[in-house]
Amino acid sequence: MTPGDGRVPAGRDGRTARRAPKLLGHTTPWTRRHERTYHEGVVAGHQGGIKISSFLRITALFVSLAIAGCLQPTEPILSQTPRLSTTAEVSPQAVITGSLVNVTLSVTNHESHTVTLGFRSTCQLLYVVHDWRGIKVSEEFLCGAMQTGLTLKAGETRRQTSVWRAARYDYGQHAYVPLTPGLYRIQATLAEHGYLSRPFVVKLLE
Numbered sequence: 001m002t003p004g005d006g007r008v009p010a011g012r013d014g015r016t017a018r019r020a021p022k023l024l025g026h027t028t029p030w031t032r033r034h035e036r037t038y039h040e041g042v043v044a045g046h047q048g049g050i051k052i053s054s055f056l057r058i059t060a061l062f063v064s065l066a067i068a069g070c071l072q073p074t075e076p077i078l079s080q081t082p083r084l085s086t087t088a089e090v091s092p093q094a095v096i097t098g099s100l101v102n103v104t105l106s107v108t109n110h111e112s113h114t115v116t117l118g119f120r121s122t123c124q125l126l127y128v129v130h131d132w133r134g135i136k137v138s139e140e141f142l143c144g145a146m147q148t149g150l151t152l153k154a155g156e157t158r159r160q161t162s163v164w165r166a167a168r169y170d171y172g173q174h175a176y177v178p179l180t181p182g183l184y185r186i187q188a189t190l191a192e193h194g195y196l197s198r199p200f201v202v203k204l205l206e
């Protein structure tokens with residue numbers, strides 16, 4: 001080998017050493033010590049990259065959780081239907097068919113907190129009447145088209161009196177015809193929300 005021929009001198013083991021990259025115009029023989037140092041540097045860099053990648057993933061996770069926490073509502077959302085109950089009663093329990101019957105309706109809040117229900121009309125606490133065959137005989141209610149609300153405090157019971165005409169309207173005669181004497185079931189309900197009460201049995205007499 002002669003100077004300047006471009007070849008690299010052999011190492012102690014007889015093998016040709018690899019040429020290191022040129023730095024500032026100088027060429028340095030690539031020995032095992034350089035190779036070991038280079039290998040250790042690559043491994044350290046790889047491990048460092050893994051640590052940095054893990055750190056970034058953990059940071060992104062915490063940021064996502066923080067954003068999700070900011071999007072949570074500030075007030076709890078009730079996932080269950082409020083515990084309310086309704087009742088319907090008639091006194092006396094036996095009335096003359098075709099007459100006007102006073103029906104006492106009630107709704108009770110069994111929750112330990114205030115409950116507010118919204119309605120799309122002025123109708124809130126209503127009743128429905130069926131005969132002994134299960135056929136509905138009560139008329140539909142005339143309701144105002146406006147939004148209303150019903151607020152009940154914890155344990156509060158709200159009562160109201162409605163009137164039921166024990167008759168059906170005959171469009172041919174344009175007059176009310178008394179219902180057939182017998183047993184009828186009256187139930188209270190909250191418009192749009194349900195809460196149908198247990199039936200109260202009333203007897204219509206001739």
